[in-house]
Amino acid sequence: MAAFEIPEEQWAQVVEKSGGPAVYKKIPVQKPGPDEVLINVKYSGVCHTDLHAMMGDWPLDTKMPLVGGHEGAGVVVARGSLVQDIELGDHAGIKWLNGSCLACCFCMQADEPLCPHALLSGYTVDGSFQQYAIAKAAHVARLPKDCDLEEVAPVLCAGITVYKGLKESGARPGQYVAIVGAGGGLGSMAIQYAKAMGLHVIGIDGGDEKRESCQKLGAAAFVDFMSSKDLVQDVKDATPDGLGPHAVILLAVSEKPFQQATEYVRSRGTVICIGLPAHAFLKAPVFDTVIRMITIKGSYVGNRQDTQEALDFYQRGLVKVPFKTVGLSELQDVYSLMREGKIVGRYVVDTSR
Amino acid sequence: MAAFEIPEEQWAQVVEKSGGPAVYKKIPVQKPGPDEVLINVKYSGVCHTDLHAMMGDWPLDTKMPLVGGHEGAGVVVARGSLVQDIELGDHAGIKWLNGSCLACCFCMQADEPLCPHALLSGYTVDGSFQQYAIAKAAHVARLPKDCDLEEVAPVLCAGITVYKGLKESGARPGQYVAIVGAGGGLGSMAIQYAKAMGLHVIGIDGGDEKRESCQKLGAAAFVDFMSSKDLVQDVKDATPDGLGPHAVILLAVSEKPFQQATEYVRSRGTVICIGLPAHAFLKAPVFDTVIRMITIKGSYVGNRQDTQEALDFYQRGLVKVPFKTVGLSELQDVYSLMREGKIVGRYVVDTSR
Amino acid sequence: MAAFEIPEEQWAQVVEKSGGPAVYKKIPVQKPGPDEVLINVKYSGVCHTDLHAMMGDWPLDTKMPLVGGHEGAGVVVARGSLVQDIELGDHAGIKWLNGSCLACCFCMQADEPLCPHALLSGYTVDGSFQQYAIAKAAHVARLPKDCDLEEVAPVLCAGITVYKGLKESGARPGQYVAIVGAGGGLGSMAIQYAKAMGLHVIGIDGGDEKRESCQKLGAAAFVDFMSSKDLVQDVKDATPDGLGPHAVILLAVSEKPFQQATEYVRSRGTVICIGLPAHAFLKAPVFDTVIRMITIKGSYVGNRQDTQEALDFYQRGLVKVPFKTVGLSELQDVYSLMREGKIVGRYVVDTSR
């Protein structure tokens, strides 16, 4: 175990007031507490949540000033006195859940994301848009040494989240799952995870480009919400017995797709909500929900076990991440593209520039 | 196995056109097909659904003319050639699910209530508001000989339905369940089932009479929605750790209670919808549902296994049914009371008068 | 729906006394009862169980004289008056479970194979080693019209059985499953089902031929029990974290492999017993089973839902069956090879010769 030379100062993107912007500047490097590690972040994915954190438009307060980022992949360069199962030089990932109490009734049941004392990277604690970030040792993602730190970054939030949603859906190998928003960045990962889990995918999105991208990734069917004359019927028809998919993963929840999902999902099926549009509401007819025994379920980020499982699928080559890399200094440009809705895959920032 | 003398004609309550009324008159007795039994109905409970069936205000067509009723308890007096596990003289119950195909993908997975070929007593086939009713042998409830046919009648729909809802909630012994509408007829049965299942009950309803009735049945707490200044907080406070109940059973779904349920249910908890108000909608904020990982689930009637289990609890004396008996000839009066919202427990009709 | 010309007599293999042999001769064609269908069997797989049935060496009595066979694929040529969801001309399969009561506590919970009134094809009722066989309509496997009746035959017992075992193991996509006897006929199907379900397979068998066959089918690792110096350690080492597979499927249970399975399975893992050697016993050390919380579980044949799921995997081309076809008249030769342990894949008999 080599010792690492750790600088006193580092480059970071710092949000100084709610609403932004993020400022690229030098800030001090922190020291890990007894149960923490210090990670030299090499790459970090950029997630829609980072934009929400900067804008402060979610009903949950952020730390301020704030270093955002929660898809950081790097190398452990220091550790606290209690940390025993991570060595200096190990590769590790910083994810949305930076830490949790590990002792409350949620943590005790492996639902750490629901911990009332949860620390959120790039939201309630500083995250991965800096060269050296702190995280609770029990929570950092364990990455194998041969893991590509650039490509794995987006798995640390996007990958885990869609994998968790698929797990929560209860869909079993051989069953059908509809993915709403299948042609986007999250969607393309969801299709790949679903297939690796033995599921058949019905991609739902708009336009021929999205259709092609879904088909290339192996979706069994594609329904175009822009050209379909009867979306509900078309999705049902995409299953061999016409009864509809066993589960629906809503990556882009707005009220319209949500209501339709409860209509085309198979009786006894499950609609999983993942997307987090500000101020939106779920709405479903009581009668149909009851007599068809439909389940509607919110799925947040994965716990630590989900994290390792999602990473395993990636590591075995079953999930390719569509990404584009820019320098950490260019983060504000990525936010601009995001606001304009111009991002298809995932952006990754390189902290060395 | 004695042979029974079966008359050619019998008394029945017949709805001759959608909107009602039900007419008390003599009609012919039917003969069972090869896989059916003929039951001499002694008593039948009256359910809100019977009123909906007569009025035709649900988005599902009824048979017409129609003999309503789906909580019939009686004696098997004839059986078809294929029926082997029921003897003449056995006690049996007619429930909402009169029959199903037993071979579709839902029936094969013990979800007979979702069978697209389901026969519904008092809705798509004639039900228990007559002295002799037909039912598919595989579906009639098996009642022990020492079972009180008068008291058990309401268990056959109301009992099964609340028991099923509690089962579907996934709440485990020792956990807390809130019952919305706990002071009514369904509610009083739900409290008793919940307690027999090792659950702690928070009754939610309005008024001191309801409070008393809930407490007498053993509810751990009662929250009065008429006098509470902060219902959500009060329900949460009724659990020892203040995190809210693990499950909520909605017996009276209107949009207001539903939305509140998603607010006070514990994170990772489940809200079960049972009630079927015409034209109502579920509505819940996406953000909260997702980050608290809440499940909303429709629960319809029980399958055959749920039926036998619900009856077992009753048979062991763990569930008492609050009911009042009138003659079958007085059914129309019961409907009038129902319309005026004046019924607390359950009405049972005696087919002999 | 065409009418079929049905002969009075047909060719069949008839076991006339316990111990055999099977005699190839002409016997009358039966007529279906109200809830039955008559199937013109085109092909039938031959299973080890058929040999046990003829020899009468299992602790369960057979019908006598007996027409064996429980992997029959053919065409429905007649049906009883109650049968509504099967048309003449439909393709259908006869499986081990010829019928069940559909009303007992096991049938009600979709565990038809445990029904005390179960009818077993080629064991307690005549099976598929004849040109025209009877089966309960609710139980025949539904085969799509484009299904190859010759190749699908072995799926109807072997395929369903291994698929069921994998399902019962509780192993989730991404986890590891060890298959003991992976190089045999059942084993090769088990590997393919496991992979289609997103599992990683550790094949366990003896010899280089078996190793090659496992690797060709996509096993992640192979452990040779003939050459391994420490089988338990080798199986554990075949999982990335060295903790052993999450589940073990025992296709060839003798006491030795069984005891080893409880040693190398991961803590909290599950050992599934499928094989049925006469007179064998499971044996496991109490201490280790308790403190490692290991589950040992018997898995019998699949229910009707498992059947359709197993067929779906086959139909999508995810499972290829290694088989060899001979005439029905040559059945006795197949039994001879079986007794000598000389069969690797699966034999299918063609009822037309």
Add this chain to the structure above:
Amino acid sequence: MAAFEIPEEQWAQVVEKSGGPAVYKKIPVQKPGPDEVLINVKYSGVCHTDLHAMMGDWPLDTKMPLVGGHEGAGVVVARGSLVQDIELGDHAGIKWLNGSCLACCFCMQADEPLCPHALLSGYTVDGSFQQYAIAKAAHVARLPKDCDLEEVAPVLCAGITVYKGLKESGARPGQYVAIVGAGGGLGSMAIQYAKAMGLHVIGIDGGDEKRESCQKLGAAAFVDFMSSKDLVQDVKDATPDGLGPHAVILLAVSEKPFQQATEYVRSRGTVICIGLPAHAFLKAPVFDTVIRMITIKGSYVGNRQDTQEALDFYQRGLVKVPFKTVGLSELQDVYSLMREGKIVGRYVVDTSR
């Protein structure tokens, strides 16, 4: 939060060499590490495992010299710098699992008892047979202030263990569970937990005294293995449908009761092994286990969540513990009684004498 005066020395029972005896003497008081608490133990239960630890007859090495004990109830008097959710003066319990890594694949899935780095109280670390004991803060049982520290002590191992076994059995409210060894100390707690969970109990034990004790605690039936002429049949007959109990809890596993359990448990039922006789083996016939789809499962101690749930049942008055208190100085006498098999309920030691 008051400060506590902590002495330098304390009384303890120390095993100085494998084989015993335990010596009552003064030893230094330890200081808690950053993630630990120091508990002033008031009472501690005495468990069979403590005797095994002293004798060293289990296939798992102990620390030496060793302070035994793993059912300690007391008051937190000091805590490390990282401990935030426990205050000085809080009541807390020391249980078998003193600590675990909280980060391995077992801990991440809430299976802390399977953690390869687990610390075991009174076995691999010093336990509760001393006045001041150390435990990992994340693992100590949280006890309410109004909890009777004397009576609760035995819940901390015995109670949790039987509750966990019942949970692992998968038996649902309304179902039947047979408890082998129902008349002993563990058994009496198992009966009470089972009833509080809505289960029906068939007590199995030997002699009229045991029968009476089981019946007094509410067992639905009792089968005396000393006087029964056909134990398997008698247990099956104790269930209304004669099919046997849904689950069996084996508190006293020797090969005989185990084999019988697999015979009388209902098809698809579960046999839970809890007892840990040295060198014993499970043994079951393969044929019957497979075709009846029986599950055999080892259940070790509960995790932290099980602990809090088991304590909740106790705290609500649903479980009374039969115990007798002696001074800590008399521990060796308790061991003598234990060796002679003369203990029925549970012994508790008072550390003040």
